[in-house]
Structure formats: C-alpha cells, structure tokens
Amino acid sequence: xxxxxxxxxxxxxxxxxxxxxxxxxxxxxxxxxxxxxxxxxxxxxxxxxxxxxxxxxxxxxxxxxxxxxxxxxxxxxxxxxxxxxxxxxxxxxxxxxxxxxxxxxxxxxxxxxxxxxxxxxxxxxxxxxxxxxxxxxxxxxxxxxxxxxxxxxxxxxxxxxxxxxxxxxxxxxxxxxxxxxxxxxxxxxxxxxxxxxxxxxxxxxxxxxxxxxxxxxxxxxxxxxxxxxxxxxxxxxxxxxxxxxxxxxxxxxxxxxxxxxxxxxxxxxxxxxxxxxxxxxxxxxxxxxxxxxxxxxxxxxxxxxxxxxxxxxxxxxxxxxxxxxxxxxxxxxxxxxxxxxxxxxxxxxxxxxxxxxxxxxxxxxxxxxxxxxxxxxxxxxxxxxxxxxxxxxxxxxxxxxxxxxxxxxxxxxxxxxxxxxxxxxxxxxxxxxxxxxxxxxxxxxxxxxxxxxxxxxxxxxxxxxxxxxxxxxxxxxxxxxxxxxxxxxxxxxxxxxxxxxxxxxxxxxxxxxxxxxxxxxxxxxxxxxxxxxxxxxxxxxxxxxxxxxxxxxxxxxxxxxxxxxxxxxxxxxxxxxxxxxxxxxxxxxxxxxxxxxxxxxxxxxxxxxxxxxxxxxxxxxxxxxxxxxxxxxxxxxxxxxxxxxxxxxxxxxxxxxxxxxxxxxxxxxxxxxxxxxxxxxxxxxxxxxxxxxxxxxxxxxxxxxxxxxxxxxxxxxxxxxxxxxxxxxxxxxxxxxxxxxxxxxxxxxxxxxxxxxxxxxxxxxxxxxxxxxxxxxxxxxxxxxxxxxxxxxxxxxxxxxxxxx
Numbered sequence: 001x002x003x004x005x006x007x008x009x010x011x012x013x014x015x016x017x018x019x020x021x022x023x024x025x026x027x028x029x030x031x032x033x034x035x036x037x038x039x040x041x042x043x044x045x046x047x048x049x050x051x052x053x054x055x056x057x058x059x060x061x062x063x064x065x066x067x068x069x070x071x072x073x074x075x076x077x078x079x080x081x082x083x084x085x086x087x088x089x090x091x092x093x094x095x096x097x098x099x100x101x102x103x104x105x106x107x108x109x110x111x112x113x114x115x116x117x118x119x120x121x122x123x124x125x126x127x128x129x130x131x132x133x134x135x136x137x138x139x140x141x142x143x144x145x146x147x148x149x150x151x152x153x154x155x156x157x158x159x160x161x162x163x164x165x166x167x168x169x170x171x172x173x174x175x176x177x178x179x180x181x182x183x184x185x186x187x188x189x190x191x192x193x194x195x196x197x198x199x200x201x202x203x204x205x206x207x208x209x210x211x212x213x214x215x216x217x218x219x220x221x222x223x224x225x226x227x228x229x230x231x232x233x234x235x236x237x238x239x240x241x242x243x244x245x246x247x248x249x250x251x252x253x254x255x256x257x258x259x260x261x262x263x264x265x266x267x268x269x270x271x272x273x274x275x276x277x278x279x280x281x282x283x284x285x286x287x288x289x290x291x292x293x294x295x296x297x298x299x300x301x302x303x304x305x306x307x308x309x310x311x312x313x314x315x316x317x318x319x320x321x322x323x324x325x326x327x328x329x330x331x332x333x334x335x336x337x338x339x340x341x342x343x344x345x346x347x348x349x350x351x352x353x354x355x356x357x358x359x360x361x362x363x364x365x366x367x368x369x370x371x372x373x374x375x376x377x378x379x380x381x382x383x384x385x386x387x388x389x390x391x392x393x394x395x396x397x398x399x400x401x402x403x404x405x406x407x408x409x410x411x412x413x414x415x416x417x418x419x420x421x422x423x424x425x426x427x428x429x430x431x432x433x434x435x436x437x438x439x440x441x442x443x444x445x446x447x448x449x450x451x452x453x454x455x456x457x458x459x460x461x462x463x464x465x466x467x468x469x470x471x472x473x474x475x476x477x478x479x480x481x482x483x484x485x486x487x488x489x490x491x492x493x494x495x496x497x498x499x500x501x502x503x504x505x506x507x508x509x510x511x512x513x514x515x516x517x518x519x520x521x522x523x524x525x526x527x528x529x530x531x532x533x534x535x536x537x538x539x540x541x542x543x544x545x546x547x548x549x550x551x552x553x554x555x556x557x558x559x560x561x562x563x564x565x566x567x568x569x570x571x572x573x574x575x576x577x578x579x580x581x582x583x584x585x586x587x588x589x590x591x592x593x594x595x596x597x598x599x600x601x602x603x604x605x606x607x608x609x610x611x612x613x614x615x616x617x618x619x620x621x622x623x624x625x626x627x628x629x630x631x632x633x634x635x636x637x638x639x640x641x642x643x644x645x646x647x648x649x650x651x652x653x654x655x656x657x658x659x660x661x662x663x664x665x666x667x668x669x670x671x672x673x674x675x676x677x678x679x680x681x682x683x684x685x686x687x688x689x690x691x692x693x694x695x696x697x698x699x700x701x702x703x704x705x706x707x708x709x710x711x712x713x714x715x716x717x718x719x720x721x722x723x724x725x726x727x728x729x730x731x732x733x734x735x736x737x738x739x740x741x742x743x744x745x746x747x748x749x750x751x752x753x754x755x756x757x758x759x760x761x762x763x764x765x766x767x768x769x770x771x772x773x774x775x776x777x778x779x780x781x782x783x784x785x786x787x788x789x790x791x792x793x794x795x796x797x798x799x800x801x802x803x804x805x
Contacts, residue, residue, distance in 0.1 A: 033058035035471040035478045038334035038486050040424055041326050041391050042475045045417045046319030046384050052260050053295035053320055055327040060267075060296065061260065063472060070257035073222055081184050082127040082134065089124045107139045133178070137185050140175060144168055144192055148199060162200040169196035169205070176213060187223040190214050194230040203234035210234075225255035229262060241269040246279035249288045266292050287311035294321055300328055300362050305369060313378035322373065325366045326388055332359045333395050337490045339505075339531055360396060367392040383409055383418050391425050399429045420455070423448060424479060431483070434491050442556045449559060456480045456510055477510045484508030485527065498536065499543040503560040505531045511563070520571040523563070533686040534699045538579040538588070545576065570597045577639060582684050582701035584671070584710060586646040593640040602638035605630070605682050618642055618673035618680035619666050621730065623794045625677040625737070639683050646670055661721035665731060668714035672734065675705050677741065697745055706745045712738035729782035733791050733798075736774035740797065743768045766800060775801040 033056045043054035043062070054062040071094045072086070078093070079086035096104060103115060109129045112120065119125060128135040147165050172193035179185040190213040197206035210231035217224065229251045236244035245266050252262040273293050280286040287308045294304035305321045312318075333356070367389050374385025386405050393402035402425065411422045427448045433440035455476040462469035471478050485508040492501040505528045515522055520529055536544075547561050548569070577592030605614040614628075615636035622629050637645070649663045649670075656663070673680040676692045684701055697706040704710050712735060719731035744765055769775070775798060782788050792798050 032468050037331040038482050039330045045421045050320040055324040057298040064260050068256040084123040165196040165200040169193045191223045191227045198230050198234050203238045206234040225251050242271040242275045245269040245271040245276045253288045283311035291317045337486050446555045481508040498540045506563045518568045541576040570600050586643045589643040616680040618670045628679045661718045664714045664718035668711045672711035708738040708741045729785040729787040732778045769797045770804045
C-alpha cells in the first residue's frame with residue numbers, strides 16, 4: 001500500500017524540551033481503520049459478498065473473515081455424498097475434541113462401537129461405517145491434520161516433518177488409485193497429496209500430481225478449488241509468480257470460502273498486472289484479475305472499475321468497487337469540523353483549491369459511472385447507481401440534484417440496505433436546510449432522527465478480542481456520530497446557538513445501555529468531552545442548567561435533551577464553576593462548587609513518570625516556570641478553595657485599599673499559575689501536555705491559559721499602586737514573563753507542532769526576549785534592586801537579554 005499519512009500516537013517525546021510533568025497527553029488513541037474519515041455512505045450497501053474488500057486506506061483488507069463458512073460448505077458436500085444431514089457431519093468434522101479426534105483418526109467399522117454413545121448414534125458416522133472407502137479417506141484425512149496444521153511461532157518455530165508428509169502424499173496417491181470411480185473421494189485424496197507435497201517443499205511433485213490427477217477433472221467440488229490453491233502456491237515457489245497470481249484469481253472466483261486467502265496470495269505473488277492478464281482465457285477471468293488488484297489500491301481507480309464493468313457488468317464486484325471509490329471521495333472531501341482536536345487529521349491543513357478541484361472532478365467522473373450503471377440496468381441492482389449519484393451530489397453541495405435523483409426511487413420497494421441509505425441521504429439533505437434559518441422547521445427531522453437513533457442501538461454483537469469490530473460491524477454508530485457532531489453541531493455554532501450544539505455533540509455519542517455511571521468520562525466520548533470542557537461558556541452552561549430542570553416544548557429540543565439528564569450533576573457543576581473561574585467570576589464559581597457532592601473529587605496534577613500527586617498552590621511567586629514548583633499537601637488548593645480565596649482578595653481590594661497592591665499581585669499570581677506554564681493549570685484546563693507551548697491559542701480561556709492577559713493587567717495594577725522599588729521590580733519581572741507568553745504564543749505557536757524546526761523556534765524566542773520591553777524597564781529602572789540581581793542570576797532569559805545588550 002501507499003501509506004501517505006503519518007499518525008501522531010503520542011507527544012510525550014516533547015517532554016525532553018522541558019523535563020516536565022505530564023498529566024493528560026492529548027493523544028487520540030490508536031487509529032481505528034474502520035472509522036478515521038467522515039462517512040455517511042455505508043460500505044456494505046451493495047451487499048456483503050465482497051465486503052472484506054471494502055475501502056480502508058489503513059488496512060490491506062477491510063477484514064479477513066471469509067464471507068462464506070468453509071466448514072458449512074464442506075459439511076454440506078459430505079452430507080450430500082452420504083445422504084445425511086450436514087449438521088451431523090459438522091458435529092463430527094469440526095466440533096470434536098482432541099480425544100475424539102484421536103479415536104476418529106483410527107476409525108474402523110469394528111471400533112465404531114468403542115466411541116461414546118452419542119457419537120455411535122451420529123448418522124454421519126453410521127454412513128461412514130457402511131462405506132468402506134469413505135471411512136478409509138476420513139481416517140486418512142484426520143491423520144494428515146496434525147502434520148498440516150503446525151502453528152507458526154516466530155520465536156519457537158516447529159520443524160515440519162517433511163519425511164512423514166512425503167509418505168502421506170504417496171499413501172494418498174495409492175489410495176487414489178483404489179477410488180478411481182468415485183470422483184468425490186478421488187479429488188480429496190489428490191488434494192491431500194498436493195497439500196503434503198507442498199508443505200514438504202516438494203513443489204515439483206505437487207505440480208505433477210495436480211496436472212495428472214486434478215486438472216483433467218471437470219468439477220465444481222470444493223476440493224477442486226482447494227487443490228488449485230495449493231498448486232498455485234507451488235507454482236509461485238517454483239519460480240512463476242505471474243501464473244500463480246492468475247491461478248489465485250481463479251480460486252478467488254470459484255471458492256468464496258477461501259476468497260480472502262486467494263486475495264492475499266495474489267498480492268503476495270507481486271506479479272505485474274499486465275503480465276497476469278495475458279493468462280486470462282475470457283472476459284470474466286480478466287475482470288477478477290483487475291478487481292483483485294483494484295481491491296488493494298487505496299488511490300482512485302475508476303479506470304479499473306470501468307474495465308471490470310465492461311467485462312462483466314452483472315458481477316457484484318462492480319458494486320463493491322463503486323462504493324470503494326465513493327468512500328475514497330468521502331475521505332478527501334468530507335472535511336472534519338475541527339471542533340475537537342483530532343489527530344487523525346491535520347486540522348490546520350486546508351486543502352488547496354487545485355487539490356479540491358481535482359477531487360471534485362473525480363467526483364463527477366464517479367457520478368457519471370454510477371448513473372451509467374443505473375441507466376444501462378446491466379447490473380442486477382441499478383438502484384445502487386441512483387443512490388450513489390444522489391450522495392455524490394450531496395457531497396458537492398448540490399442538494400437539489402440529490403433530491404431529484406432520490407425521487408426516482410420508492411424506499412418502500414428497496415431492499416433494507418438501500419432503503420437505509422436512502423433515508424440517510426434524505427436526512428443529510430434536510431439537515432442542510434437548517435442553515436437557511438426560518439426556511440425549515442427542525443421538528444420535521446425528529447422522526448428520522450429517532451429512526452437513526454434506533455438503528456444505532458440495534459447493534460450486532462462483536463467478539464471481545466476484536467478491538468475495532470464495533471465500528472466495522474455497526475456502521476450506524478459512526479454515521480450517527482458524524483451526522484450530529486460533524487454536521488449539526490457546526491451548523492448550530494454558526495447560528496450562535498452553542499447550547500443546542502453542546503446537546504447535539506452529546507447526542508452524537510453512542511453510550512451502551514449497560515453504562516451505569518453518569519460521570520462525564522463514562523457518558524461522553526473524548527471528542528464530546530473535549531468540546532464540553534473547552535467550548536462552553538458560563539452563559540451556555542447556564543442555559544444547560546435550565547434544561548436540567550424543565551423540558552422544552554419543542555419536540556426537537558425534548559429529543560436532544562434526553563441525554564443531558566443522564567449526566568452527573570456534580571461533574572456538570574464543576575464544569576460550570578470552572579467556566580466562571582475562566583471568566584474571573586469567582587463568587588459565581590464558588591456558588592457552583594457549593595452544589596457539588598460533599599465527597600466530590602477535584603483532580604490534582606500528577607507526575608506522569610512517578611505516579612505521585614503534585615499539590616498546587618497558585619499564589620506562589622516563581623522566577624522560573626520550569627520545573628514547576630509545587631507545595632505541600634497542607635498548603636494545597638483546589639478549584640473551590642481557589643475561588644474562595646479570590647473572592648476574599650476581591651473584597652479586600654475594596655475594604656483595605658492601603659494594601660490593594662499586594663492583593664492585586666496575589667490575584668495576578670493566582671491567574672498566572674493557572675496558565676499551562678503554572679502549577680495550577682488544572683483549575684481552568686482539563687488537560688496539560690508539553691507541546692501546548694507550540695499550539696496557537698484556540699479556546700476563549702487561552703487568553704489566560706496561553707497568553708497571561710489578565711495576569712499582566714493585574715501585575716500592572718499592582719505596580720501602579722506601589723512605590724516600593726523591590727515590589728515594583730518583582731511586578732516588572734512578572735510582566736516580562738507575561739509579555740514573553742504573549743509574544744511567543746502569538747509569533748511562534750503553530751498547530752503543526754510536529755513540523756516545527758526546534759532550533760529555529762528557539763532562535764526566534766531569543767530574538768523576542770531581546771526585545772522584551774519589561775526586561776528593558778527592569779534593567780533601567782530597577783537594576784539596583786536585590787530582586788533584579790536575584791532574577792538576573794536565576795533566569796536564563798533575563799541573563800541572555802542582559803548579555804545581548
């Protein structure tokens with residue numbers, strides 16, 4: 001594959017810049033190969049026959065589970081051969097334990113009665129007992145399994161018993177001669193011989209056996225395809241990868257139960273596609289070769305789709321290939337809103353006009369094919385073409401054309417997957433009407449939104465050891481999330497309705513019914529949680545507080561309010577109080593914190609390396625920001641006690657004007673230390689990372705968290721109210737630190753923190769420090785103070801400034 005993206009898995013390496021404490025590394029977790037771009041077009045809409053080859057740029061295969069159960073098919077063939085039920089065949093062949101398998105490997109008509117009673121009553125075993133040749137083959141096949149099924153272990157490799165396998169191959173050929181009139185057993189003995197020769201690395205014997213015993217047989221039996229697959233492997237290892245790739249394409253076609261295996265082997269052969277095509281004997285074979293190659297191509301490949309369609313227009317592979325092209329267009333044209341940090345995307349990298357233009361041109365070409373497929377009606381499900389065309393029109397913002405195409409279909413007459421996709425596209429079209437305020441009644445969306453919600457809840461159970469199966473098998477989870485969080489939320493934000501945007505962000509999360517906890521971290525995804533924690537003002541949270549108490553009359557509002565009441569009120573009021581802290585409304589913040597549960601746990605900074613708790617004291621004065629200076633447990637503050645102290649200081653400024661300078665200075669320290677450079681950052685931020693210094697200010701509270709604006713204003717006020725040179729020197733030095741934060745974050749920060757030239761950034765920072773007006777004031781007006789001497793000795797930035805002058 002052509003891997004074009006490099007993922008950001010963790011930013012902890014940047015801590016070497018500061019040797020600093022990390023509490024919350026803002027990483028998004030491991031990439032989900034089934035959910036990394038915004039998609040509303042389900043990749044299984046055309047059916048699941050070729051679903052393993054759906055588009056995913058991050059994986060060689062969408063998944064490697066065969067769409068057809070080999071055990072079920074083989075059991076059915078044996079059942080037909082012996083005139084028994086396939087369930088009884090399946091029980092013996094694939095459900096027996098190891099002890100039973102030992103007995104079955106030595107099964108004879110005589111020792112049948114030595115088996116457990118339930119097995120003696122099995123019709124398949126009874127039929128075997130009456131068929132001497134079938135019984136002999138069954139026992140022989142069982143004896144081959146331990147030789148063939150040697151598990152691969154890189155660290156403890158098990159040597160295959162090649163001599164024993166060669167003997168088994170010869171034995172199979174001898175037995176084959178005894179069953180010449182039984183094509184069913186003849187094929188299977190030949191298959192066993194091929195398999196033993198191949199695993200013994202005797203490729204020439206394997207190929208010769210296939211040519212003599214398998215190739216001449218005209219059969220649709222499973223074993224014919226299995227034998228061809230083994231033969232293809234020997235052809236490949238025998239030095240002819242091109243012919244091997246062709247043979248694997250034939251197995252891909254003939255044996256759906258081994259389609260994934262054939263696909264892998266086709267690509268492992270690494271044969272030039274043009275050379276493989278020379279082996280094709282007809283248009284159908286060409287189509288399969290082209291399709292297999294295209295299934296492994298993460299780039300646009302409309303050319304291959306046209307060729308496959310031209311060769312076999314009625315083949316369902318065309319549907320899979322078309323949907324792959326649509327999903328690729330989604331990846332390139334459905335851009336994320338950027339409301340929450342998403343490290344699967346480069347949120348600052350806006351596609352250039354010429355790149356977007358090229359993608360839109362590709363969209364038109366793809367739409368032309370989709371409509372061709374619909375109009376020619378050679379494909380068994382032409383409605384796929386209409387639905388595809390409608391969705392592509394929606395992507396390019398032509399809702400009128402999208403709706404016109406949908407009118408050609410009657411959703412009641414569509415099969416479920418097409419009907420679902422029809423509903424989704426119709427919902428997307430109607431949702432976009434919200435941007436025209438007053439032209440569309442949002443309540444009209446509610447029935448479809450409820451349908452969407454029910455579809456999301458109707459989940460298929462997934463294996464516990466398949467980490468990403470949730471999104472792969474339950475596509476409505478990501479569809480619903482994308483609809484709310486990437487479509488409706490930005491729409492309401494543009495309307496200035498952050499309250500509904502917050503509720504919609506919450507609505508987009510899928511929370512299993514088994515979730516009993518009501519805390520934020522349990523009931524929100526990290527995307528929604530970051531949105532709530534970073535974008536909601538005190539005013540918005542005040543509106544949300546009202547919704548906790550009474551429901552709105554509007555059916556839309558009632559619908560989106562449902563999840564709000566499932567949240568922890570303590571977590572809500574902590575966030576509400578935090579918003580007031582950010583806005584310096586300390587009395588209101590304190591009132592929110594008073595509503596918390598008595599045992600509410602305020603988080604404290606933790607040392608990411610030693611797992612020790614760090615105790616914050618926002619009122620200390622520090623010369624250097626790094627390493628951060630913490631305090632003892634007895635002197636620590638939390639959000640509530642911090643708000644209480646700030647309220648006290650505000651009152652003292654009014655009641656004790658004589659010492660107002662000291663109170664302003666202490667308050668300035670309080671807000672300075674709640675910046676990312678302070679020890680109490682956790683009072684206004686829910687996450688800290690070492691690369692925050694390289695990020696541009698984004699959130700409203702970044703004026704303090706990144707730029708120290710309020711701290712600067714209060715240090716200025718404190719200095720203006722005092723005549724003490726030592727105190728004024730200390731204020732001026734702190735002003736220089738605030739100035740540095742504003743200049744550095746304004747001129748040097750970038751969301752592309754991983755692309756920054758560190759040396760260049762440091763050089764620019766030195767230049768900014770040399771022009772720091774407060775360093776100049778400190779030297780000129782307070783150069784004789786003790787504080788100046790202490791600071792110039794301890795602060796490298798100040799000493800660099802002095803050296804440069």
